[in-house]
Amino acid sequence: MEGLLAGDDAAIRALYERFGRPVYTMGLRLLGSREAAEELTQDVFLTAWRKAARFDPQRGRLSTWLMTIAHNLAVDRLRRETGVSRPHLVLVDEVPDQPAGDEEFILMERDEALRALASLSMAEKRLIARVYFRGMTAREIAEADGIPLGTVKTRLRSALIKVRRANETKDQP
Amino acid sequence: MNCPAVRDRLPEHALGVVDHHDATAIERHLAWCAACRKEARDLERAAATMAFALAPAYPPAELGDRVIGAVGRVSAPAPAPTPARRRGRRVGVTLLAAALVFAGLGLGALLARRDGPPIDPRIVASQQEDRASKFGRAIENAIETATANDPGIRADIGTLAPTRGIDASGAALTLMSRDSEDQVVVWVNRLPREQLPYLVFLVDSRGNAFEVSRINRLDRDGNTMVAGTAARNLSRFDRMIVRNAGGRIVLSGSLAPASQSG
Numbered sequence: 122m123e124g125l126l127a128g129d130d131a132a133i134r135a136l137y138e139r140f141g142r143p144v145y146t147m148g149l150r151l152l153g154s155r156e157a158a159e160e161l162t163q164d165v166f167l168t169a170w171r172k173a174a175r176f177d178p179q180r181g182r183l184s185t186w187l188m189t190i191a192h193n194l195a196v197d198r199l200r201r202e203t204g205v206s207r208p209h210l211v212l213v214d215e216v217p218d219q220p221a222g223d224e225e226f227i228l229m230e231r232d233e234a235l236r237a238l239a240s241l242s243m244a245e246k247r248l249i250a251r252v253y254f255r256g257m258t259a260r261e262i263a264e265a266d267g268i269p270l271g272t273v274k275t276r277l278r279s280a281l282i283k284v285r286r287a288n289e290t291k292d293q294p
Numbered sequence: 295m296n297c298p299a300v301r302d303r304l305p306e307h308a309l310g311v312v313d314h315h316d317a318t319a320i321e322r323h324l325a326w327c328a329a330c331r332k333e334a335r336d337l338e339r340a341a342a343t344m345a346f347a348l349a350p351a352y353p354p355a356e357l358g359d360r361v362i363g364a365v366g367r368v369s370a371p372a373p374a375p376t377p378a379r380r381r382g383r384r385v386g387v388t389l390l391a392a393a394l395v396f397a398g399l400g401l402g403a404l405l406a407r408r409d410g411p412p413i414d415p416r417i418v419a420s421q422q423e424d425r426a427s428k429f430g431r432a433i434e435n436a437i438e439t440a441t442a443n444d445p446g447i448r449a450d451i452g453t454l455a456p457t458r459g460i461d462a463s464g465a466a467l468t469l470m471s472r473d474s475e476d477q478v479v480v481w482v483n484r485l486p487r488e489q490l491p492y493l494v495f496l497v498d499s500r501g502n503a504f505e506v507s508r509i510n511r512l513d514r515d516g517n518t519m520v521a522g523t524a525a526r527n528l529s530r531f532d533r534m535i536v537r538n539a540g541g542r543i544v545l546s547g548s549l550a551p552a553s554q555s556g
Contacts, residue, residue, distance in 0.1 A: 130362055130366060133361070133362045133365045133366070134358065134362050137358050137361050137362060138358070141353055141357065141358055141361065142350055142351070142352070142353060143345060143346060143348075143350070145351055145352075145353035145357065146345075146348050146349075146350050146351040147345055147348065149351045150348050150351070155354075158351070158353070159353065159354070159357055159360075162353065162357060162361060163357075163360060163361050163364050166361045166364070166365055167364060167365055170365045170500075170501065171499055171500060171501060172501075173501050174497045174501045174503065174533070174535070175533065175546070177457055177458075177543060177546075179457055179458040179459070181335055181338065181339055182339070184342065184346075185338060185339045185342040188342045188345040188346070189310075189338060189341075189342055191345065192310050192341075192342075192345060193310050196310050196311065230346040231346050231347065231350070233343070233346070234343045234344070234345075234346035234347040235347055237340075237343050238343065238344075238347055249309070249344065250344075252306065252309045252311055253309050253310070253341060253344045254344070256310075256311055257311070258306060258311050258312075259305075259306055259311075274302060274305065274306075277305040277306065277309070278304075278305045278337075281305055281308060281309075281337050281340040281341060282337075282340070284340035284341075284343050285336050285337065285339065285340040288339060288340065288343065
């Protein structure tokens with residue numbers, strides 16, 4: 122990160138080589154066009170450089186920090202352009218089981234993600250996907266499905282905790 | 295926003311769908327509430343898992359060069375700052391310190407303390423929020439006093455949150471004036487004395503850090519206030535970090551114009 126702070130080409134390249142594809146993937150899946158995905162990718166790495174001093178590895182992984190930046194920028198852009206966030210939807214259960222990437226890091230991250238998401242029921246996957254990939258709020262889902270807002274919030278939290286526990290199990294030696 | 299209200303919104307916050315107003319309120323709460331902050335980080339990590347579950351797409355080969363080039367361009371050295379402004383009067387800091395003392399907010403009361411036996415975390419959180427609110431009001435009153443002496447003054451304030459493993463807190467204030475030297479005031483609470491000296495930095499949006507103060511002494515509870523002037527314009531700095539003698543960041547936080555931070 123010190124290299125990133127200093128604008129060091131090698132550091133930026135190393136960061137891009139590791140995370141460029143997942144960031145671009147996020148852009149393409151949520152924004153729906155290659156042009157938008159490329160713009161998003163550039164914005165994400167610029168933002169990462171601007172915020173590099175704020176990254177604290179003791180608070181979380183670099184991948185979490187960077188993908189959170191990517192997701193927030195993508196959702197912000199959707200809201201700015203459409204008023205509401207309704208990205209081109211790729212539901213988790215629609216994602217193919219076999220990843221097409223070839224880098225070890227991407228394979229490992231995706232494998233970990235799919236394993237963690239496997240701990241969720243189909244209904245929980247769909248619920249999280251509606252929020253994360255479509256940008257729907259708990260209130261919007263409650264209104265659309267005709268269920269109490271509190272129920273949606275509880276289910277969301279429960280699903281995230283399941284994923285968190287799956288990640289914790291994975292992290293244990 | 296109190297702990298139950300924040301916890302209620304944390305899943306949506308982690309999934310990136312709370313509006314900016316609520317997000318700001320939540321982040322402000324997370325800056326000082328370690329328990330909610332831990333919950334938030336856990337949920338954020340779970341949410342970030344979603345990003346890697348997507349079927350990979352392949353960016354064009356030249357995108358990497360464009361990204362690296364873009365970052366390289368904006369990270370190039372900035373043009374030299376404008377010539378020095380008129381220096382001389384040092385208003386503000388003394389007045390602020392006096393006003394805070396007058397407001398009955400000694401160092402121990404300014405920031406959360408943990409004296410005595412353990413108590414319900416919800417009560418601690420409530421007390422912390424109450425103290426933070428009083429601190430904010432005292433700062434506002436103090437700034438009004440400073441402004442009366444220097445109408446051109448601008449004040450940025452913020453709370454400093456600890457990094458994991460550190461049980462400390464802090465707050466910071468910068469005063470920027472067209473007619474006098476810019477000034478910095480930093481309060482810290484419960485910093486370990488064995489990690490002295492601490493260095494205080496301001497950081498701008500491009501990641502440039504500027505050392506503004508050094509903490510050489512702490513009282514027996516790890517508290518102190520340091521104040522000083524800066525030989526440069528501080529208006530572009532929006533974040534403060536405090537590093538211990540080993541260079542580790544122990545406190546950090548964003549600074550925002552006082553008029554927007556209440």
